[in-house]
Amino acid sequence: MENFDYHRPAKLADAEKIIAKQKEGVLMSGGMTLLPTMKQGLAAPSDVVDLSGLGNVGIKVMKTKVTIKAGTTHAEVAKSGDLKKAIPALAVLAGEIGDPHVRHKGTLGGSIANNDPAADYPAALMALDATIITNKRAIAADKFFKGLFETSLRRGEIVTAVDFPIPEKAGYAKFANPASRYAIVGVFVANHGKAVRVGVTGAGPGVFRQKAMERVLAKDFSADAVAGIATKVDDLNEDMHASAEYRAHLVGVMAKRALKAAK
Amino acid sequence: MPIVTMNVNGKDVSGDVEGRTLLVEFLRENLSLTGTHVGCDTSQCGACVVHVDGKAVKSCSTLALSAEGAKVTTIEGVARNGELHPMQAAFKANHGLQCGFCTPGMVMAGLDIVKRRGKKLKEETIRAELEGNICRCTGYHNIVKSIQDGASKM
Numbered sequence: 001m002e003n004f005d006y007h008r009p010a011k012l013a014d015a016e017k018i019i020a021k022q023k024e025g026v027l028m029s030g031g032m033t034l035l036p037t038m039k040q041g042l043a044a045p046s047d048v049v050d051l052s053g054l055g056n057v058g059i060k061v062m063k064t065k066v067t068i069k070a071g072t073t074h075a076e077v078a079k080s081g082d083l084k085k086a087i088p089a090l091a092v093l094a095g096e097i098g099d100p101h102v103r104h105k106g107t108l109g110g111s112i113a114n115n116d117p118a119a120d121y122p123a124a125l126m127a128l129d130a131t132i133i134t135n136k137r138a139i140a141a142d143k144f145f146k147g148l149f150e151t152s153l154r155r156g157e158i159v160t161a162v163d164f165p166i167p168e169k170a171g172y173a174k175f176a177n178p179a180s181r182y183a184i185v186g187v188f189v190a191n192h193g194k195a196v197r198v199g200v201t202g203a204g205p206g207v208f209r210q211k212a213m214e215r216v217l218a219k220d221f222s223a224d225a226v227a228g229i230a231t232k233v234d235d236l237n238e239d240m241h242a243s244a245e246y247r248a249h250l251v252g253v254m255a256k257r258a259l260k261a262a263k
Numbered sequence: 264m265p266i267v268t269m270n271v272n273g274k275d276v277s278g279d280v281e282g283r284t285l286l287v288e289f290l291r292e293n294l295s296l297t298g299t300h301v302g303c304d305t306s307q308c309g310a311c312v313v314h315v316d317g318k319a320v321k322s323c324s325t326l327a328l329s330a331e332g333a334k335v336t337t338i339e340g341v342a343r344n345g346e347l348h349p350m351q352a353a354f355k356a357n358h359g360l361q362c363g364f365c366t367p368g369m370v371m372a373g374l375d376i377v378k379r380r381g382k383k384l385k386e387e388t389i390r391a392e393l394e395g396n397i398c399r400c401t402g403y404h405n406i407v408k409s410i411q412d413g414a415s416k417m
């Protein structure tokens with residue numbers, strides 16, 4: 001790993017100032033993706049601004065929405081009693097990311113800002129119609145994720161929290177890569193009453209909504225309803241773990257499992 | 264060069280590090296605590312697990328500087344007064360190791376499981392919780408037994 005200058009500001013304003021000054025600087029939250037990437041030589045920033053000193057941690061459940069601060073770890077999300085009541089599927093999802101040691105460090109903000117195409121959280125944010133709060137503005141999930149490791153975050157913009165509307169029911173199912181625990185395919189379904197949203201991760205170059213499924217599920221929110229709804233193979237990922245056809249098939253299977261698990 | 268200060272196994276320590284120095288490098292190279300191992304370069308094997316402020320983390324994926332002011336426990340800090348900790352003794356009694364390379368991480372993970380899930384552990388719980396620890400020798404069976412046994416004796 002190339003050397004860099006390390007900063008661990010205690011205040012958001014200081015983090016903003018430091019990152020604004022460093023052209024080749026990066027923000028780090030838990031570091032669970034960034035550090036392995038740097039070890040492989042795929043990133044060599046001049047400066048690392050560690051956001052873990054901000055203490056931006058916490059889950060607040062309100063009447064119609066849940067706000068989770070960006071620095072909250074997967075372990076904290078997974079074990080939150082309040083969240084398990086409000087959006088149990090989100091707690092389940094967090095508890096299936098990586099392994100226990102990774103969940104002690106990895107955070108919601110870090111995961112979504114990195115936008116790995118096989119990360120779990122993006123599927124939930126899409127399906128739950130979440131809003132990403134940054135130090136500058138609020139961004140709808142639909143506008144936030146831009147495909148392969150890209151988001152609409154601008155230079156120096158820092159994710160501070162995510163707002164999740166509380167759905168009537170939601171469920172998540174993933175077919176995990178047995179070594180990395182990343183999703184080969186993960187599907188998050190959420191029934192918002194008037195509308196249903198389906199977020200798919202792992203299958204394509206970035207998270208996407210399966211709109212054909214959303215349409216039938218709006219009328220009948222059940223596993224049977226999505227039987228026979230195909231996912232277009234054209235744009236899907238293909239690698240040594242799974243072909244595009246296999247991934248397309250898995251979208252259907254995971255959607256059914258997510259619907260069966262929905263609470 | 265930046266200086267990092269932390270408490271390791273009850274002792275206050277500090278040392279010169281670089282931004283890129285990993286916690287595991289600081290432990291092994293600066294402090295000569297070589298019980299914590301490095302088994303991979305991809306954050307998967309768990310041979311490097313230590314506790315930072317009471318939580319199990321992978322010290323190969325933690326920057327030394329980010330542990331500034333933290334309380335760190337490594338495998339060397341587990342035994343008391345020259346006696347093996349019940350979790351360590353259980354690994355010995357149950358043949359929970361062959362080459363022993365993964366063992367420090369397994370013991371530290373085992374202690375973390377007990378902290379979060381209690382002393383009465385089901386086999387499935389232990390197997391699921393060991394997701395982040397790889398052993399190339401034992402086939403896991405005796406590791407699971409060791410953790411179950413060690414937990415019950417804590």
Ligand code: FES
Binds near residue numbers: 302309310312323
């Ligand atoms: S050395 Fe840390 S996970 Fe393998």
Ligand code: FES
Binds near residue numbers: 359360361365366398
């Ligand atoms: S005992 Fe050899 S790696 Fe586990």
